[in-house]
Amino acid sequence: MTSQLRYRCQLHQSARERREESHPLTWRMRDDGVRVDLAEYVSKDGYAAVSQVLNGQSPEEVIDTMTEANVRGRGGAGFSAGVKWCLTLKGENIPRGYLVCNADEMEPGTFKDRQLMEQLPHLLIEGMILGGYANNARFGYIFLRGEYIGAARAIEQALAEAREAGWLGADIAGSGFDFDIALHTGAGRYICGEETALINSLEGRRANPRDKPPFPGQSGAWGKPTVVNNVETLCCVPSVLRHGADWYQSLSGDLSNDGGTKLYGVSGRVNRPGLWELPMGTSGRELLDLAGGIRDGRALKAWLPGGASTGFLLPEHLELALDFDTIAKAGSRLGTGLLTVVTDQQSMVALMRNLETFFARESCGWCTPCRDGLPWTVKLLAALERGEGEQGDIEMLDKLANDLGPGKTFCAHAPGAAMPLASALKYFRHEFEQGVTRPTGPAHAEPIPVGEV
Amino acid sequence: MRPETDTSENTATIASDGDGFVLDSRDRDAILRERDHFEQPQAACIEALKVVQRRHGWVPDGAIPAIAEVLGIGPASVEGVATFYSLIFRQPVGRHVILVCDSSSCFLTDYEALRDAIAARLGIGFGQTTEDGRFTLLPVCCLGACDQGPAMMIDDHTYGPVRPEDVAGLLEDYP
Numbered sequence: 001m002t003s004q005l006r007y008r009c010q011l012h013q014s015a016r017e018r019r020e021e022s023h024p025l026t027w028r029m030r031d032d033g034v035r036v037d038l039a040e041y042v043s044k045d046g047y048a049a050v051s052q053v054l055n056g057q058s059p060e061e062v063i064d065t066m067t068e069a070n071v072r073g074r075g076g077a078g079f080s081a082g083v084k085w086c087l088t089l090k091g092e093n094i095p096r097g098y099l100v101c102n103a104d105e106m107e108p109g110t111f112k113d114r115q116l117m118e119q120l121p122h123l124l125i126e127g128m129i130l131g132g133y134a135n136n137a138r139f140g141y142i143f144l145r146g147e148y149i150g151a152a153r154a155i156e157q158a159l160a161e162a163r164e165a166g167w168l169g170a171d172i173a174g175s176g177f178d179f180d181i182a183l184h185t186g187a188g189r190y191i192c193g194e195e196t197a198l199i200n201s202l203e204g205r206r207a208n209p210r211d212k213p214p215f216p217g218q219s220g221a222w223g224k225p226t227v228v229n230n231v232e233t234l235c236c237v238p239s240v241l242r243h244g245a246d247w248y249q250s251l252s253g254d255l256s257n258d259g260g261t262k263l264y265g266v267s268g269r270v271n272r273p274g275l276w277e278l279p280m281g282t283s284g285r286e287l288l289d290l291a292g293g294i295r296d297g298r299a300l301k302a303w304l305p306g307g308a309s310t311g312f313l314l315p316e317h318l319e320l321a322l323d324f325d326t327i328a329k330a331g332s333r334l335g336t337g338l339l340t341v342v343t344d345q346q347s348m349v350a351l352m353r354n355l356e357t358f359f360a361r362e363s364c365g366w367c368t369p370c371r372d373g374l375p376w377t378v379k380l381l382a383a384l385e386r387g388e389g390e391q392g393d394i395e396m397l398d399k400l401a402n403d404l405g406p407g408k409t410f411c412a413h414a415p416g417a418a419m420p421l422a423s424a425l426k427y428f429r430h431e432f433e434q435g436v437t438r439p440t441g442p443a444h445a446e447p448i449p450v451g452e453v
Numbered sequence: 454m455r456p457e458t459d460t461s462e463n464t465a466t467i468a469s470d471g472d473g474f475v476l477d478s479r480d481r482d483a484i485l486r487e488r489d490h491f492e493q494p495q496a497a498c499i500e501a502l503k504v505v506q507r508r509h510g511w512v513p514d515g516a517i518p519a520i521a522e523v524l525g526i527g528p529a530s531v532e533g534v535a536t537f538y539s540l541i542f543r544q545p546v547g548r549h550v551i552l553v554c555d556s557s558s559c560f561l562t563d564y565e566a567l568r569d570a571i572a573a574r575l576g577i578g579f580g581q582t583t584e585d586g587r588f589t590l591l592p593v594c595c596l597g598a599c600d601q602g603p604a605m606m607i608d609d610h611t612y613g614p615v616r617p618e619d620v621a622g623l624l625e626d627y628p
Contacts, residue, residue, distance in 0.1 A: 002626045005619060007598045007611040108556035108595040146503075146540050147552070147596060149609045182490040187499050188539030190594050204491075204498035205530075206537040222492040267558040267599035274600045308557050308595075338599070340558050354560040362594065364537075 008033060009115045012274040012290065020045070022251065024239035025232070025261060026277045029119050035154045038161035041122040047167055049238040050129050054175035057241075059090075062134040066237070068245035070259050075102055075193070075230030076306060076335040078324035081237075088135045088217040089225040096138035097224035099131045100202065103144040103151070103231050104186060104193040107307035108358065109340040112263040113231035115275055117144070117151035120235070121158035125181060127234035129172065130241060132179040135227045140181040143198050146188060155183050190362035194411045195228040196220075197364065208366045209411035232263055256281025256323040264322065265338035266291035269298065269346075275338075281321035287339060288318060298343040302427065306335020308355050309416025311423035312342075331423065348428040349435055352421060353381040359417035367409035373400050374417055384435030392444040394432050397425060474515025476523070480504045484523050494524040498534050502541045511542040539593075546589035547582045549627040552606040555592040558599035562614065567603045568592075570617035574624060588624070 010033050011018075011026055018027040028036050028044045041047070053062060067082025088097070101124065105113040117124060128140045144152055159181055162168045170178045184202055186192050192201045196210035199221050220226020240248045240260075249259035258280045264287050265275040271292030278287070284303065294300050302312045305322060311332035313320075320326050327334040342351060360374035377400050383389045404418035425432060483504045488497040501520045505512050512535055521528040535541050542550075553568050568579075571590060575583050582589040596611060598604035604613030607627055615623065 002610075002612070002623055005612040005615055005623060007596075007601055007604060007613045009598075009600075105597050106594045109558045109599050110595065111597040111599050114597045145597075147593065147606060147611075149611075184490075185500070185503070186538075187503060187541050188594070189537065201499070202491075202496060203493065204495040204534060206533055224492075265600065267602060268561045273602075304557070340561065340599070342561065346561060351557065351560065354555070355557055358556055358594070 009111065009118060009275070011115065012272065012276055018277065023261065023277045024243075024248075024251070025116065025123070025235055025263060026120070028123070029115075033119060035118065035157070036120050036122065038122060038158070038165060041120075045242070046122055047126055047173075049242040050126055050167065051173045053130055053241050054133055054173050054177050059134045059136060062130065062241060065241060065245050066134070069240045069248040070245075070257075071233060071236045071240060071248070072258055072324055073230060074232035074236070074262070074336070076107065076309070076333070078334060081229060081233050084217065084229070085131070085134050085227060087215065088227055090136045094136075095224050096136050098221045098226045099128055099135055099137040099140045100198065100221065100226060100228045101128055101140065101142045101231055101234055102193060102195065102198055102228050103142050103148070104198060105148070105231070106145055106190045106193055107309065107336050108355075109267055109304060109307050110265075110336040110338045111267070112265060112275060112336065112338060114148060114151055115263070116231055116235050117148070118154050121151075121154045122162065123235045123238060124155075124231055125158055125162050125167070127237035128181055129167065129179055130237045131227065131229060131234055133177055135225070137179065137225075137227065140179065141202060141221075142181060142183045143192070143202055144183060144185050145192070146186045148185075152183060152185055159183065189364070190358075191364045191411075191413060194413065197411065198228060199226060206364070208364050209413075211410055236260055252280040252323075255279050256321050257325065258323045262322070262337050266341065267338065268303075268341035269295040269343050270341055271295050281323045281326070284313075284318040284320060284322055284339065287322065288341070291339075294341065294343050298345055300341060301344045301346065302342045302348070302424075304335075304340040304342075304420065305332055306337045307340070308358060309333075309412070309419060310335040311419040312348075312427060313423075314427060333419065347385070348424050348431045349381060349385045352424050353378065353385050355420055356381055356417060359413065363413060367411075367414065369404055369408050370414035370417075373404050373414065376400060377404075377417075377421065384432055387435050387437055389432075389436040390438045390444065391436060391440040393436060394425065394429070396444065397421065397432070401425065472513055472515045474513045474519060476505070476516065476519040477508060480508060481523055484520065488524060495526050495530060497524055498526070498531055499538065499541075502531070502535050502538075506542060510548070511545050539591075542589075545582070545586075547587050549587060549608055550589050550591065552591050552593035552596070554594070554596040554598070554602065554604045556595035556599075558595065559602040559604055562602040564603040566617050567605065567615055567620070570620045571605075571624075574620050588627070 063085045071081045072078040192207045197207040201207040216226040324334045356377045363370045365371045401418045401422040404414040406415045484501040487500040505516045518528045521531045596604045598613045601613035
């Protein structure tokens with residue numbers, strides 16, 4: 001009984017559909033979903049990029065190739081990995097620092113890194129060795145969320161295999177480069193995925209974000225230059241270096257200025273939710289079609305392009321290319337690129353209450369707008385959902401969405417919470433207005449009487 | 454100060470003055486091994502709490518000064534971390550911990566019905582433990598199983614999609 005209910009991640013594309021020249025992230029994965037072990041990985045051109053690069057290219061050349069390929073951060077921020085690596089402090093008087101893989105996948109609606117780590121951990125390890133080489137890192141950490149038990153097992157097995165075979169440790173592939181990786185598993189809290197909070201957590205502290213500058217590349221873990229990259233970003237590295245920037249760019253053809261492929265996904269009430277590796281710039285329409293369309297004969301009302309901290313888009317936006325710049329121009333963010341769909345019978349007010357409850361709970365409490373503002377949005381949204389909203393509540397939500405925006409807090413948690421709220425108020429204001437049934441109460445007095453509300 | 458790593462001491466146990474808590478020598482070894490992965494001992498703090506929790510089910514009061522002593526850091530640093538992270542339990546929990554995903558994708562695929570079915574079956578809400586000490590029920594951030602929501606975990610196992618009618622059978626497997 002219970003075994004049938006066990007969650008198993010599986011791509012919707014069969015091994016026959018996934019080819020080396022077009023599916024660099026997933027072509028080695030097996031149809032049975034079993035982890036690709038070292039022998040199988042090596043037989044499928046695994047660690048070839050490490051042999052090639054460590055013995056033939058300088059770190060600067062690696063960074064140039066990555067910059068030219070324009071691999072943009074797949075954790076959601078979309079920052080060029082090559083440019084990030086370029087900014088890492090390196091030099092004779094600079095201590096060797098760290099390469100940290102952000103494997104704290106917790107963005108609501110996102111289930112892509114799990115797939116890569118459970119089934120193809122050697123690809124991540126190979127990407128980290130190359131990233132470590134490019135950034136002159138002395139050691140790597142995989143910061144994995146604690147709930148990913150299967151991924152932890154797969155990574156530990158792969159690390160042991162790689163170390164045994166000499167792909168980790170001293171003098172990798174006879175190149176003179178030393179590098180090893182340790183797995184760090186977390187203990188909950190969404191905020192750990194924010195890169196500076198992650199560094200604090202790695203150091204065994206509360207996961208409060210750090211102010212920037214200094215950026216982690218200047219002063220990160222234990223004050224050393226530290227590069228933090230997402231799992232999928234690092235998994236892109238071996239194929240880019242093996243086949244070159246031009247090849248990588250060509251994968252997306254005319255669809256997007258961003259090169260390569262992306263693990264795209266769909267969740268919510270669709271007929272065939274799941275995960276696909278597709279060219280960067282694939283449209284939302286094509287992805288939704290692959291997911292079999294909306295379930296139970298309902299219609300699409302809205303969608304989040306890449307997690308809870310991205311802005312809502314409408315059915316009319318489905319034709320847009322799912323890449324960083326195009327989605328940003330439409331007023332949202334690509335984020336992780338895994339769509340969450342909302343159908344016509346689902347309430348935006350209830351969904352916003354759910355989203356803001358999440359953000360309020362997961363705030364680390366460091367900055368006042370985030371710590372105090374988010375619970376306030378929950379209170380207002382819950383009242384509107386019950387049909388007990390007061391005149392002025394929606395305007396108050398408008399103000400909060402603004403006050404939680406970029407530049408007012410240490411990190412992007414509050415802006416991430418503000419983006420879906422602002423877009424929901426813009427596109428679905430009538431749903432919120434239906435919840436306003438009462439006159440303005442003391443909560444809206446100016447100034448708010450201290451201690452009375 | 455960094456504690457000695459001399460392995461000859463590893464059979465000893467560290468007793469705390471708190472609640473009679475004794476740090477198992479195997480756990481002490483595991484914490485010291487973890488410490489060696491990092492530049493500074495504080496970094497092993499989270500793993501140390503998890504090591505203790507794996508053995509006791511939760512982190513008893515006396516474990517805080519015991520961990521602090523092993524790592525050579527202040528107890529407030531350990532407690533500050535212990536109370537920050539949602540998967541470190543500073544009070545006793547049931548033999549099995551149920552984590553129900555309450556994030557957006559599961560919310561849109563009827564998580565609330567699943568939560569209500571579990572709560573009705575066990576007679577407890579979030580943050581509570583059944584009287585027989587068998588289950589503790591907690592909400593959790595997106596479990597990364599959104600394609601098969603609503604999702605939940607019991608101990609180390611992830612399930613999805615779980616319908617309200619599946620709940621009774623699922624719980625039976627965790628005596």
